[in-house]
Amino acid sequence: MSAPLRPAGISPTASRRLLTEPAPLRWTLIGLVLAFLAVFLILPLVLVFSEALSKGWAAYRDAVSHPDALAALQLTLLAAAVAVPLNLIFGIAAGWTVAKFRFPGRSLLITLIDLPFAVSPVVSGLVFVLLFGRQGLLGPWMEAHNLHVIFAVPGIVLATLFVSFPFVAREIIPVMEAGGTEEEEAARVLGAGGLQTFFRVTLPNIKWGLLYGVILCSARAMGEFGAVSVVSGKIRGRTNTLPLHVEILYNEYNFQAAFAVASLLTLLALVTLAAKTIVERRLYITTTAVKPDTIAETD
Amino acid sequence: MRATRHHVLPGFRITLGFTLLYLCLIVLIPLCTIPIRTWTMSWARFVDVVTDPRVVASYRLTLVTSLAAATVNAVFGFLIAWVLVRYRFPGRRLIDALIDLPFALPTAVAGITLTAIYAPNGWLGAPLARHGIDVAFTPLGVTIALVFIGLPFVVRTLQPVIDDLDAQLEEAATSLGASRWMVIRHIILPYLYPAWLTGFALAFARSLGEYGSVVFISGNMPMRTEIVPLLIITKLEQYDYAGATAIALVMLLASFVLLLGINGLQHWAGRRLVN
Numbered sequence: 001m002s003a004p005l006r007p008a009g010i011s012p013t014a015s016r017r018l019l020t021e022p023a024p025l026r027w028t029l030i031g032l033v034l035a036f037l038a039v040f041l042i043l044p045l046v047l048v049f050s051e052a053l054s055k056g057w058a059a060y061r062d063a064v065s066h067p068d069a070l071a072a073l074q075l076t077l078l079a080a081a082v083a084v085p086l087n088l089i090f091g092i093a094a095g096w097t098v099a100k101f102r103f104p105g106r107s108l109l110i111t112l113i114d115l116p117f118a119v120s121p122v123v124s125g126l127v128f129v130l131l132f133g134r135q136g137l138l139g140p141w142m143e144a145h146n147l148h149v150i151f152a153v154p155g156i157v158l159a160t161l162f163v164s165f166p167f168v169a170r171e172i173i174p175v176m177e178a179g180g181t182e183e184e185e186a187a188r189v190l191g192a193g194g195l196q197t198f199f200r201v202t203l204p205n206i207k208w209g210l211l212y213g214v215i216l217c218s219a220r221a222m223g224e225f226g227a228v229s230v231v232s233g234k235i236r237g238r239t240n241t242l243p244l245h246v247e248i249l250y251n252e253y254n255f256q257a258a259f260a261v262a263s264l265l266t267l268l269a270l271v272t273l274a275a276k277t278i279v280e281r282r283l284y285i286t287t288t289a290v291k292p293d294t295i296a297e298t299d
Numbered sequence: 300m301r302a303t304r305h306h307v308l309p310g311f312r313i314t315l316g317f318t319l320l321y322l323c324l325i326v327l328i329p330l331c332t333i334p335i336r337t338w339t340m341s342w343a344r345f346v347d348v349v350t351d352p353r354v355v356a357s358y359r360l361t362l363v364t365s366l367a368a369a370t371v372n373a374v375f376g377f378l379i380a381w382v383l384v385r386y387r388f389p390g391r392r393l394i395d396a397l398i399d400l401p402f403a404l405p406t407a408v409a410g411i412t413l414t415a416i417y418a419p420n421g422w423l424g425a426p427l428a429r430h431g432i433d434v435a436f437t438p439l440g441v442t443i444a445l446v447f448i449g450l451p452f453v454v455r456t457l458q459p460v461i462d463d464l465d466a467q468l469e470e471a472a473t474s475l476g477a478s479r480w481m482v483i484r485h486i487i488l489p490y491l492y493p494a495w496l497t498g499f500a501l502a503f504a505r506s507l508g509e510y511g512s513v514v515f516i517s518g519n520m521p522m523r524t525e526i527v528p529l530l531i532i533t534k535l536e537q538y539d540y541a542g543a544t545a546i547a548l549v550m551l552l553a554s555f556v557l558l559l560g561i562n563g564l565q566h567w568a569g570r571r572l573v574n
Protein backbone atom coordinates (compact mmCIF):
# COMPACT_ATOMS: atom_id res chain seq x y z
CA MET A 1 0.00 0.00 0.00
CA SER A 2 1.34 3.43 -0.95
CA ALA A 3 2.40 5.99 1.64
CA PRO A 4 -0.46 8.36 2.48
CA LEU A 5 -0.19 11.65 0.68
CA ARG A 6 -1.56 14.69 2.41
CA PRO A 7 -3.88 16.88 0.37
CA ALA A 8 -2.45 20.36 -0.19
CA GLY A 9 -3.77 23.06 2.08
CA ILE A 10 -4.28 20.97 5.19
CA SER A 11 -1.44 21.14 7.68
CA PRO A 12 -0.26 17.82 9.17
CA THR A 13 -1.52 18.67 12.66
CA ALA A 14 -4.91 19.88 11.44
CA SER A 15 -5.44 16.78 9.33
CA ARG A 16 -4.42 14.51 12.19
CA ARG A 17 -6.96 16.26 14.41
CA LEU A 18 -9.68 15.70 11.82
CA LEU A 19 -8.65 12.10 11.24
CA THR A 20 -9.28 10.90 14.75
CA GLU A 21 -12.09 11.02 17.23
CA PRO A 22 -12.47 13.94 19.69
CA ALA A 23 -10.26 13.54 22.78
CA PRO A 24 -13.08 12.90 25.31
CA LEU A 25 -14.45 10.10 23.12
CA ARG A 26 -10.95 8.71 22.65
CA TRP A 27 -10.32 8.53 26.38
CA THR A 28 -13.78 7.06 27.04
CA LEU A 29 -13.08 4.28 24.52
CA ILE A 30 -9.63 3.63 25.99
CA GLY A 31 -11.19 3.49 29.47
CA LEU A 32 -13.91 1.11 28.30
CA VAL A 33 -11.39 -1.21 26.65
CA LEU A 34 -9.11 -1.17 29.69
CA ALA A 35 -12.04 -1.94 32.01
CA PHE A 36 -13.19 -4.83 29.81
CA LEU A 37 -9.68 -6.29 29.63
CA ALA A 38 -9.14 -5.79 33.37
CA VAL A 39 -12.22 -7.93 34.08
CA PHE A 40 -11.61 -10.57 31.42
CA LEU A 41 -7.80 -10.90 31.35
CA ILE A 42 -6.16 -9.30 34.39
CA LEU A 43 -8.60 -10.47 37.06
CA PRO A 44 -8.21 -14.19 36.15
CA LEU A 45 -4.42 -13.84 36.25
CA VAL A 46 -4.52 -12.21 39.68
CA LEU A 47 -6.97 -14.81 40.99
CA VAL A 48 -4.82 -17.79 39.95
CA PHE A 49 -1.82 -16.58 41.94
CA SER A 50 -3.85 -15.30 44.87
CA GLU A 51 -5.65 -18.64 45.28
CA ALA A 52 -2.44 -20.60 44.73
CA LEU A 53 -0.75 -18.72 47.58
CA SER A 54 -3.83 -18.48 49.81
CA LYS A 55 -2.37 -20.96 52.29
CA GLY A 56 1.16 -19.66 52.15
CA TRP A 57 4.36 -20.70 50.42
CA ALA A 58 4.72 -24.03 52.21
CA ALA A 59 1.34 -25.28 50.96
CA TYR A 60 2.18 -23.98 47.50
CA ARG A 61 5.50 -25.83 47.49
CA ASP A 62 3.80 -29.00 48.73
CA ALA A 63 1.20 -28.88 45.97
CA VAL A 64 3.63 -28.35 43.12
CA SER A 65 6.21 -30.83 44.38
CA HIS A 66 3.70 -33.58 45.16
CA PRO A 67 4.75 -36.84 43.42
CA ASP A 68 1.48 -36.88 41.40
CA ALA A 69 2.09 -33.31 40.23
CA LEU A 70 5.67 -34.16 39.25
CA ALA A 71 4.51 -37.27 37.37
CA ALA A 72 1.92 -35.14 35.57
CA LEU A 73 4.59 -32.57 34.69
CA GLN A 74 6.80 -35.33 33.35
CA LEU A 75 4.03 -36.72 31.13
CA THR A 76 3.11 -33.24 29.87
CA LEU A 77 6.73 -32.62 28.90
CA LEU A 78 7.00 -36.07 27.30
CA ALA A 79 3.91 -35.52 25.14
CA ALA A 80 5.23 -32.12 24.03
CA ALA A 81 8.71 -33.55 23.42
CA VAL A 82 7.23 -36.03 20.93
CA ALA A 83 4.55 -33.83 19.39
CA VAL A 84 6.53 -30.64 18.79
CA PRO A 85 9.49 -32.12 16.84
CA LEU A 86 7.22 -34.33 14.71
CA ASN A 87 4.90 -31.43 13.90
CA LEU A 88 7.98 -29.28 13.22
CA ILE A 89 9.27 -31.75 10.61
CA PHE A 90 5.79 -31.94 9.13
CA GLY A 91 5.52 -28.15 9.09
CA ILE A 92 8.79 -27.78 7.17
CA ALA A 93 7.85 -30.48 4.64
CA ALA A 94 4.36 -29.06 4.15
CA GLY A 95 5.73 -25.52 3.89
CA TRP A 96 8.26 -26.51 1.23
CA THR A 97 5.64 -28.36 -0.86
CA VAL A 98 2.92 -25.76 -0.59
CA ALA A 99 4.97 -22.57 -0.74
CA LYS A 100 7.57 -23.43 -3.39
CA PHE A 101 5.48 -25.45 -5.85
CA ARG A 102 2.13 -25.11 -7.64
CA PHE A 103 0.18 -28.33 -8.11
CA PRO A 104 -3.45 -29.44 -8.44
CA GLY A 105 -5.19 -29.76 -5.07
CA ARG A 106 -2.79 -27.33 -3.41
CA SER A 107 -5.45 -25.14 -1.80
CA LEU A 108 -7.38 -28.23 -0.65
CA LEU A 109 -4.20 -29.41 1.06
CA ILE A 110 -3.85 -26.05 2.85
CA THR A 111 -7.47 -26.32 4.06
CA LEU A 112 -6.93 -29.90 5.27
CA ILE A 113 -3.87 -28.86 7.27
CA ASP A 114 -6.09 -26.46 9.26
CA LEU A 115 -8.69 -29.17 9.89
CA PRO A 116 -7.73 -29.97 13.53
CA PHE A 117 -8.54 -26.33 14.40
CA ALA A 118 -12.12 -26.86 13.28
CA VAL A 119 -12.63 -30.02 15.31
CA SER A 120 -13.80 -29.87 18.92
CA PRO A 121 -11.10 -31.08 21.35
CA VAL A 122 -13.51 -33.71 22.65
CA VAL A 123 -14.04 -35.09 19.14
CA SER A 124 -10.24 -35.06 18.62
CA GLY A 125 -9.92 -37.40 21.56
CA LEU A 126 -12.94 -39.48 20.58
CA VAL A 127 -11.50 -40.41 17.17
CA PHE A 128 -8.56 -42.17 18.83
CA VAL A 129 -10.89 -44.03 21.17
CA LEU A 130 -12.86 -45.18 18.10
CA LEU A 131 -9.64 -46.30 16.45
CA PHE A 132 -7.70 -47.90 19.30
CA GLY A 133 -10.22 -48.36 22.13
CA ARG A 134 -11.51 -51.74 23.24
CA GLN A 135 -14.61 -51.32 21.03
CA GLY A 136 -12.57 -49.52 18.38
CA LEU A 137 -11.77 -50.49 14.79
CA LEU A 138 -8.33 -51.82 15.71
CA GLY A 139 -9.40 -52.82 19.24
CA PRO A 140 -9.56 -56.61 18.80
CA TRP A 141 -6.21 -56.71 16.99
CA MET A 142 -4.56 -54.54 19.66
CA GLU A 143 -6.05 -56.71 22.39
CA ALA A 144 -4.60 -59.82 20.73
CA HIS A 145 -1.14 -58.26 20.63
CA ASN A 146 -1.42 -56.79 24.12
CA LEU A 147 -0.95 -53.22 22.90
CA HIS A 148 -2.47 -50.36 24.88
CA VAL A 149 -3.04 -46.92 23.43
CA ILE A 150 -6.21 -45.67 25.09
CA PHE A 151 -5.96 -44.98 28.84
CA ALA A 152 -2.19 -45.15 28.30
CA VAL A 153 0.66 -42.83 27.35
CA PRO A 154 0.55 -43.45 23.54
CA GLY A 155 -3.05 -42.23 23.40
CA ILE A 156 -2.10 -39.01 25.16
CA VAL A 157 0.77 -38.48 22.74
CA LEU A 158 -1.49 -39.12 19.72
CA ALA A 159 -4.20 -36.75 20.95
CA THR A 160 -1.51 -34.11 21.57
CA LEU A 161 -0.10 -34.65 18.07
CA PHE A 162 -3.57 -34.15 16.59
CA VAL A 163 -4.46 -30.92 18.37
CA SER A 164 -1.04 -29.28 17.88
CA PHE A 165 -0.77 -30.50 14.27
CA PRO A 166 -1.36 -27.29 12.24
CA PHE A 167 0.61 -24.75 14.29
CA VAL A 168 4.09 -24.94 12.72
CA ALA A 169 2.83 -25.52 9.16
CA ARG A 170 0.45 -22.59 9.14
CA GLU A 171 3.09 -20.17 10.46
CA ILE A 172 5.76 -21.38 8.03
CA ILE A 173 3.68 -21.40 4.83
CA PRO A 174 3.19 -17.59 4.58
CA VAL A 175 6.83 -16.90 5.53
CA MET A 176 8.11 -19.34 2.92
CA GLU A 177 5.76 -17.90 0.31
CA ALA A 178 6.91 -14.36 1.04
CA GLY A 179 10.50 -15.52 0.46
CA GLY A 180 9.73 -16.60 -3.11
CA THR A 181 11.89 -19.13 -4.93
CA GLU A 182 14.59 -16.96 -6.55
CA GLU A 183 17.20 -17.36 -3.82
CA GLU A 184 16.85 -21.14 -3.78
CA GLU A 185 16.94 -21.30 -7.57
CA ALA A 186 20.09 -19.17 -7.63
CA ALA A 187 21.73 -21.48 -5.08
CA ARG A 188 20.82 -24.52 -7.19
CA VAL A 189 22.11 -22.96 -10.40
CA LEU A 190 25.36 -22.11 -8.61
CA GLY A 191 25.75 -25.80 -7.79
CA ALA A 192 24.37 -26.20 -4.25
CA GLY A 193 22.77 -29.54 -3.38
CA GLY A 194 19.16 -29.81 -2.25
CA LEU A 195 19.86 -30.07 1.47
CA GLN A 196 22.62 -27.49 1.25
CA THR A 197 20.15 -25.09 -0.39
CA PHE A 198 17.64 -25.70 2.38
CA PHE A 199 20.03 -25.29 5.29
CA ARG A 200 22.07 -22.38 3.88
CA VAL A 201 19.39 -20.41 2.03
CA THR A 202 15.84 -21.31 3.12
CA LEU A 203 16.35 -21.98 6.82
CA PRO A 204 17.94 -18.59 7.65
CA ASN A 205 14.98 -16.91 5.92
CA ILE A 206 12.30 -18.83 7.79
CA LYS A 207 13.92 -19.26 11.19
CA TRP A 208 11.74 -16.70 12.98
CA GLY A 209 8.56 -18.08 11.45
CA LEU A 210 9.70 -21.53 12.48
CA LEU A 211 10.38 -20.45 16.05
CA TYR A 212 7.00 -18.69 16.18
CA GLY A 213 5.23 -21.88 15.11
CA VAL A 214 7.20 -23.95 17.62
CA ILE A 215 6.21 -21.59 20.47
CA LEU A 216 2.49 -21.81 19.60
CA CYS A 217 2.72 -25.56 19.04
CA SER A 218 4.43 -26.17 22.41
CA ALA A 219 1.90 -24.04 24.27
CA ARG A 220 -0.99 -25.99 22.80
CA ALA A 221 0.74 -29.35 23.30
CA MET A 222 1.36 -28.69 27.00
CA GLY A 223 -2.00 -27.06 27.69
CA GLU A 224 -4.40 -29.38 25.89
CA PHE A 225 -7.24 -30.54 28.11
CA GLY A 226 -10.35 -31.80 26.25
CA ALA A 227 -8.75 -34.24 23.81
CA VAL A 228 -6.31 -35.62 26.35
CA SER A 229 -9.04 -35.99 28.97
CA VAL A 230 -11.02 -38.31 26.64
CA VAL A 231 -8.12 -40.69 25.99
CA SER A 232 -6.31 -40.57 29.32
CA GLY A 233 -8.46 -42.42 31.84
CA LYS A 234 -6.86 -40.07 34.40
CA ILE A 235 -4.86 -42.64 36.29
CA ARG A 236 -2.92 -40.66 38.88
CA GLY A 237 0.81 -40.79 38.53
CA ARG A 238 0.49 -42.69 35.22
CA THR A 239 -1.76 -41.08 32.61
CA ASN A 240 -2.29 -37.67 34.14
CA THR A 241 -1.03 -34.52 32.47
CA LEU A 242 -0.77 -31.18 34.28
CA PRO A 243 -4.12 -29.80 33.00
CA LEU A 244 -5.83 -33.08 33.98
CA HIS A 245 -4.18 -32.95 37.38
CA VAL A 246 -5.66 -29.47 37.87
CA GLU A 247 -9.11 -30.88 37.14
CA ILE A 248 -8.72 -33.81 39.54
CA LEU A 249 -7.57 -31.58 42.41
CA TYR A 250 -10.38 -29.12 41.69
CA ASN A 251 -13.04 -31.84 41.64
CA GLU A 252 -11.72 -33.05 45.02
CA TYR A 253 -12.34 -29.53 46.38
CA ASN A 254 -8.62 -29.15 46.93
CA PHE A 255 -8.81 -25.64 45.42
CA GLN A 256 -5.52 -24.30 46.73
CA ALA A 257 -3.55 -27.21 45.24
CA ALA A 258 -5.51 -27.01 41.98
CA PHE A 259 -4.64 -23.32 41.63
CA ALA A 260 -1.03 -23.97 42.64
CA VAL A 261 -0.63 -26.42 39.74
CA ALA A 262 -2.68 -24.06 37.54
CA SER A 263 -0.24 -21.26 38.41
CA LEU A 264 2.58 -23.28 36.82
CA LEU A 265 0.56 -23.51 33.60
CA THR A 266 -0.26 -19.80 33.86
CA LEU A 267 3.43 -18.95 34.17
CA LEU A 268 4.05 -21.09 31.11
CA ALA A 269 1.34 -19.14 29.25
CA LEU A 270 2.94 -15.81 30.26
CA VAL A 271 6.37 -17.01 29.12
CA THR A 272 4.75 -18.10 25.84
CA LEU A 273 3.22 -14.66 25.35
CA ALA A 274 6.53 -12.93 26.07
CA ALA A 275 8.47 -15.19 23.70
CA LYS A 276 5.79 -14.78 21.06
CA THR A 277 5.91 -10.99 21.29
CA ILE A 278 9.69 -10.92 20.92
CA VAL A 279 9.68 -13.31 17.96
CA GLU A 280 6.79 -11.44 16.34
CA ARG A 281 8.89 -8.30 16.28
CA ARG A 282 11.79 -10.15 14.64
CA LEU A 283 9.39 -11.80 12.19
CA TYR A 284 7.98 -8.39 11.26
CA ILE A 285 11.46 -7.06 10.60
CA THR A 286 12.40 -10.06 8.42
CA THR A 287 9.21 -10.16 6.36
CA THR A 288 9.12 -6.42 5.72
CA ALA A 289 12.80 -6.51 4.72
CA VAL A 290 11.98 -8.80 1.79
CA LYS A 291 12.82 -7.13 -1.49
CA PRO A 292 9.76 -5.77 -3.34
CA ASP A 293 10.54 -7.64 -6.57
CA THR A 294 10.51 -11.03 -4.83
CA ILE A 295 7.04 -10.29 -3.42
CA ALA A 296 5.77 -9.37 -6.86
CA GLU A 297 6.99 -12.69 -8.25
CA THR A 298 4.85 -14.84 -5.93
CA ASP A 299 1.13 -14.96 -6.62
CA MET B 300 2.12 -28.31 -13.67
CA ARG B 301 5.13 -28.12 -11.45
CA ALA B 302 7.74 -28.93 -14.05
CA THR B 303 7.45 -25.70 -15.98
CA ARG B 304 8.35 -23.00 -13.48
CA HIS B 305 10.04 -24.52 -10.48
CA HIS B 306 11.88 -27.48 -11.92
CA VAL B 307 15.17 -26.23 -10.48
CA LEU B 308 14.02 -26.78 -6.89
CA PRO B 309 14.34 -30.33 -5.57
CA GLY B 310 12.31 -32.25 -3.04
CA PHE B 311 8.78 -31.83 -4.36
CA ARG B 312 7.91 -35.51 -4.42
CA ILE B 313 9.42 -36.40 -1.07
CA THR B 314 7.98 -33.43 0.85
CA LEU B 315 4.55 -33.83 -0.73
CA GLY B 316 4.64 -37.56 -0.02
CA PHE B 317 5.61 -37.04 3.59
CA THR B 318 3.03 -34.26 4.04
CA LEU B 319 0.21 -36.45 2.71
CA LEU B 320 1.31 -39.53 4.67
CA TYR B 321 1.55 -37.63 7.96
CA LEU B 322 -1.73 -35.80 7.31
CA CYS B 323 -3.48 -39.13 6.68
CA LEU B 324 -1.97 -40.90 9.69
CA ILE B 325 -2.53 -38.18 12.27
CA VAL B 326 -5.66 -36.41 11.02
CA LEU B 327 -7.61 -37.94 8.14
CA ILE B 328 -7.69 -41.64 9.06
CA PRO B 329 -8.61 -40.95 12.71
CA LEU B 330 -11.35 -38.52 11.58
CA CYS B 331 -12.76 -41.15 9.19
CA THR B 332 -13.67 -43.32 12.20
CA ILE B 333 -16.60 -40.98 12.95
CA PRO B 334 -18.56 -41.53 9.69
CA ILE B 335 -17.48 -45.22 9.60
CA ARG B 336 -18.71 -45.84 13.11
CA THR B 337 -21.96 -43.94 12.49
CA TRP B 338 -22.47 -46.04 9.33
CA THR B 339 -22.87 -49.17 11.48
CA MET B 340 -25.84 -47.59 13.28
CA SER B 341 -29.34 -47.89 11.87
CA TRP B 342 -30.82 -44.62 10.57
CA ALA B 343 -33.64 -44.80 13.13
CA ARG B 344 -31.18 -45.18 16.02
CA PHE B 345 -29.07 -42.31 14.69
CA VAL B 346 -32.09 -40.01 14.49
CA ASP B 347 -33.13 -41.15 17.96
CA VAL B 348 -29.77 -40.20 19.46
CA VAL B 349 -29.31 -36.84 17.77
CA THR B 350 -32.90 -35.68 18.40
CA ASP B 351 -33.09 -36.84 22.02
CA PRO B 352 -34.56 -33.92 24.05
CA ARG B 353 -31.48 -33.74 26.27
CA VAL B 354 -29.22 -33.55 23.20
CA VAL B 355 -31.45 -30.97 21.51
CA ALA B 356 -31.34 -28.88 24.72
CA SER B 357 -27.53 -28.98 24.54
CA TYR B 358 -27.55 -27.84 20.87
CA ARG B 359 -29.74 -24.93 21.88
CA LEU B 360 -27.50 -23.96 24.82
CA THR B 361 -24.32 -24.24 22.74
CA LEU B 362 -25.76 -22.25 19.82
CA VAL B 363 -27.33 -19.48 21.92
CA THR B 364 -24.34 -18.96 24.21
CA SER B 365 -21.88 -19.16 21.29
CA LEU B 366 -23.85 -16.55 19.35
CA ALA B 367 -24.12 -14.29 22.40
CA ALA B 368 -20.39 -14.63 23.16
CA ALA B 369 -19.37 -14.04 19.54
CA THR B 370 -21.56 -10.92 19.46
CA VAL B 371 -19.99 -9.53 22.65
CA ASN B 372 -16.58 -10.30 21.15
CA ALA B 373 -17.50 -8.61 17.87
CA VAL B 374 -18.39 -5.38 19.70
CA PHE B 375 -15.53 -5.31 22.20
CA GLY B 376 -13.09 -6.90 19.76
CA PHE B 377 -13.72 -4.03 17.36
CA LEU B 378 -13.22 -1.43 20.10
CA ILE B 379 -10.05 -3.15 21.36
CA ALA B 380 -8.57 -3.45 17.86
CA TRP B 381 -9.43 0.18 17.07
CA VAL B 382 -8.00 1.52 20.33
CA LEU B 383 -4.82 -0.58 20.00
CA VAL B 384 -4.13 0.46 16.39
CA ARG B 385 -5.27 4.07 16.36
CA TYR B 386 -4.61 5.47 19.84
CA ARG B 387 -1.42 5.84 21.84
CA PHE B 388 -1.57 5.43 25.62
CA PRO B 389 0.68 4.03 28.35
CA GLY B 390 0.66 0.23 28.56
CA ARG B 391 -0.59 -0.23 25.00
CA ARG B 392 2.09 -2.74 23.97
CA LEU B 393 1.68 -4.79 27.16
CA ILE B 394 -2.05 -5.02 26.53
CA ASP B 395 -1.47 -5.90 22.90
CA ALA B 396 0.68 -8.85 24.02
CA LEU B 397 -1.87 -9.92 26.66
CA ILE B 398 -4.72 -10.18 24.13
CA ASP B 399 -3.52 -13.68 23.19
CA LEU B 400 -3.72 -14.91 26.79
CA PRO B 401 -6.88 -16.97 26.10
CA PHE B 402 -4.94 -18.82 23.35
CA ALA B 403 -1.94 -19.46 25.58
CA LEU B 404 -3.71 -20.32 28.83
CA PRO B 405 -4.75 -23.99 29.09
CA THR B 406 -8.55 -24.16 28.95
CA ALA B 407 -8.81 -26.07 32.23
CA VAL B 408 -7.02 -23.22 34.02
CA ALA B 409 -9.37 -20.69 32.43
CA GLY B 410 -12.30 -22.86 33.45
CA ILE B 411 -11.51 -23.16 37.16
CA THR B 412 -10.41 -19.52 37.35
CA LEU B 413 -13.59 -18.11 35.81
CA THR B 414 -15.65 -20.41 38.03
CA ALA B 415 -13.87 -19.13 41.13
CA ILE B 416 -14.41 -15.50 40.07
CA TYR B 417 -18.12 -15.89 39.25
CA ALA B 418 -19.13 -18.46 41.90
CA PRO B 419 -21.73 -17.13 44.41
CA ASN B 420 -18.88 -16.44 46.86
CA GLY B 421 -16.41 -15.25 44.22
CA TRP B 422 -14.83 -11.82 43.66
CA LEU B 423 -17.43 -10.81 41.08
CA GLY B 424 -19.98 -13.55 41.76
CA ALA B 425 -20.77 -12.31 45.28
CA PRO B 426 -21.58 -8.66 44.39
CA LEU B 427 -23.54 -9.82 41.33
CA ALA B 428 -25.50 -12.34 43.42
CA ARG B 429 -26.50 -9.55 45.81
CA HIS B 430 -28.16 -7.87 42.82
CA GLY B 431 -29.93 -11.10 41.95
CA ILE B 432 -27.66 -12.03 39.05
CA ASP B 433 -26.38 -15.60 39.15
CA VAL B 434 -23.50 -16.22 36.77
CA ALA B 435 -21.76 -19.49 37.60
CA PHE B 436 -23.74 -22.63 36.78
CA THR B 437 -26.13 -20.73 34.46
CA PRO B 438 -26.10 -20.07 30.69
CA LEU B 439 -24.69 -16.61 31.52
CA GLY B 440 -21.63 -18.29 33.03
CA VAL B 441 -21.19 -20.40 29.90
CA THR B 442 -21.38 -17.22 27.81
CA ILE B 443 -18.71 -15.52 29.92
CA ALA B 444 -16.34 -18.46 29.50
CA LEU B 445 -16.94 -18.35 25.72
CA VAL B 446 -16.31 -14.59 25.64
CA PHE B 447 -12.96 -15.26 27.31
CA ILE B 448 -11.78 -17.94 24.88
CA GLY B 449 -13.12 -16.15 21.77
CA LEU B 450 -11.69 -12.73 22.64
CA PRO B 451 -8.49 -12.84 20.51
CA PHE B 452 -10.21 -13.84 17.24
CA VAL B 453 -11.99 -10.59 16.39
CA VAL B 454 -9.12 -8.42 17.67
CA ARG B 455 -6.48 -10.31 15.71
CA THR B 456 -8.42 -10.43 12.43
CA LEU B 457 -9.33 -6.72 12.58
CA GLN B 458 -5.96 -5.30 13.73
CA PRO B 459 -4.03 -5.75 10.45
CA VAL B 460 -6.98 -4.50 8.37
CA ILE B 461 -7.41 -1.35 10.48
CA ASP B 462 -3.66 -0.86 10.27
CA ASP B 463 -3.88 -1.13 6.46
CA LEU B 464 -6.68 1.42 6.09
CA ASP B 465 -5.63 3.92 3.46
CA ALA B 466 -5.40 7.26 5.25
CA GLN B 467 -5.80 8.97 1.87
CA LEU B 468 -9.45 7.94 1.69
CA GLU B 469 -10.19 9.34 5.12
CA GLU B 470 -8.29 12.51 4.32
CA ALA B 471 -10.06 12.96 1.01
CA ALA B 472 -13.49 12.48 2.59
CA THR B 473 -12.63 14.80 5.46
CA SER B 474 -11.30 17.53 3.17
CA LEU B 475 -14.51 17.25 1.14
CA GLY B 476 -16.43 18.10 4.29
CA ALA B 477 -17.48 14.72 5.68
CA SER B 478 -17.88 14.59 9.44
CA ARG B 479 -15.88 12.06 11.45
CA TRP B 480 -19.01 9.98 11.95
CA MET B 481 -19.73 9.94 8.20
CA VAL B 482 -16.17 8.85 7.46
CA ILE B 483 -16.47 5.98 9.94
CA ARG B 484 -19.93 5.00 8.76
CA HIS B 485 -19.37 5.19 4.99
CA ILE B 486 -15.65 4.58 4.50
CA ILE B 487 -14.09 2.74 7.42
CA LEU B 488 -16.85 0.30 8.41
CA PRO B 489 -17.63 -1.01 4.89
CA TYR B 490 -13.93 -1.69 4.45
CA LEU B 491 -13.79 -3.63 7.73
CA TYR B 492 -16.97 -5.72 7.36
CA PRO B 493 -15.40 -8.86 5.79
CA ALA B 494 -12.64 -9.10 8.41
CA TRP B 495 -15.10 -8.27 11.17
CA LEU B 496 -17.46 -11.02 10.03
CA THR B 497 -14.53 -13.46 9.69
CA GLY B 498 -13.46 -12.74 13.27
CA PHE B 499 -17.02 -13.22 14.47
CA ALA B 500 -17.29 -16.54 12.60
CA LEU B 501 -13.95 -17.76 13.97
CA ALA B 502 -14.95 -16.93 17.55
CA PHE B 503 -18.33 -18.60 16.99
CA ALA B 504 -16.75 -21.74 15.51
CA ARG B 505 -14.30 -22.01 18.38
CA SER B 506 -17.15 -21.62 20.90
CA LEU B 507 -19.19 -24.47 19.41
CA GLY B 508 -16.55 -27.07 20.22
CA GLU B 509 -15.15 -25.56 23.40
CA TYR B 510 -14.96 -27.86 26.40
CA GLY B 511 -12.32 -27.14 29.05
CA SER B 512 -13.14 -23.54 29.90
CA VAL B 513 -16.90 -24.16 29.96
CA VAL B 514 -17.29 -27.46 31.76
CA PHE B 515 -16.41 -26.07 35.21
CA ILE B 516 -18.53 -22.92 35.14
CA SER B 517 -21.56 -24.53 33.48
CA GLY B 518 -22.49 -26.81 36.37
CA ASN B 519 -23.64 -29.46 33.85
CA MET B 520 -27.31 -29.72 34.76
CA PRO B 521 -29.19 -31.96 32.29
CA MET B 522 -31.55 -30.01 29.99
CA ARG B 523 -30.26 -26.69 31.37
CA THR B 524 -26.51 -26.18 31.29
CA GLU B 525 -25.05 -29.11 29.37
CA ILE B 526 -22.98 -28.23 26.29
CA VAL B 527 -22.72 -30.59 23.30
CA PRO B 528 -19.10 -31.76 23.90
CA LEU B 529 -20.03 -32.66 27.49
CA LEU B 530 -22.75 -35.02 26.22
CA ILE B 531 -20.14 -36.83 24.10
CA ILE B 532 -18.04 -37.34 27.23
CA THR B 533 -21.10 -38.46 29.23
CA LYS B 534 -22.00 -41.05 26.58
CA LEU B 535 -18.40 -42.28 26.46
CA GLU B 536 -18.35 -42.71 30.22
CA GLN B 537 -21.46 -44.90 29.86
CA TYR B 538 -19.62 -46.88 27.12
CA ASP B 539 -22.26 -45.71 24.63
CA TYR B 540 -19.71 -45.30 21.82
CA ALA B 541 -22.35 -45.25 19.07
CA GLY B 542 -24.28 -42.45 20.79
CA ALA B 543 -21.11 -40.42 21.35
CA THR B 544 -20.12 -40.88 17.71
CA ALA B 545 -23.53 -39.83 16.38
CA ILE B 546 -23.36 -36.53 18.30
CA ALA B 547 -19.73 -36.09 17.21
CA LEU B 548 -20.81 -36.47 13.58
CA VAL B 549 -23.36 -33.68 13.98
CA MET B 550 -20.65 -31.46 15.51
CA LEU B 551 -18.17 -32.38 12.80
CA LEU B 552 -20.66 -31.51 10.04
CA ALA B 553 -21.44 -28.19 11.74
CA SER B 554 -17.74 -27.32 11.95
CA PHE B 555 -17.12 -28.27 8.29
CA VAL B 556 -19.96 -26.04 7.14
CA LEU B 557 -18.49 -23.21 9.24
CA LEU B 558 -14.97 -23.89 7.94
CA LEU B 559 -16.23 -23.63 4.35
CA GLY B 560 -18.11 -20.45 5.22
CA ILE B 561 -15.03 -18.92 6.84
CA ASN B 562 -12.86 -19.85 3.83
CA GLY B 563 -15.41 -18.17 1.59
CA LEU B 564 -15.42 -15.10 3.81
CA GLN B 565 -11.65 -14.85 3.74
CA HIS B 566 -11.66 -15.21 -0.02
CA TRP B 567 -14.21 -12.40 -0.24
CA ALA B 568 -12.18 -10.27 2.17
CA GLY B 569 -9.01 -10.90 0.16
CA ARG B 570 -10.72 -9.90 -3.10
CA ARG B 571 -12.07 -6.72 -1.53
CA LEU B 572 -8.64 -5.77 -0.23
CA VAL B 573 -7.13 -6.15 -3.71
CA ASN B 574 -9.81 -3.86 -5.14
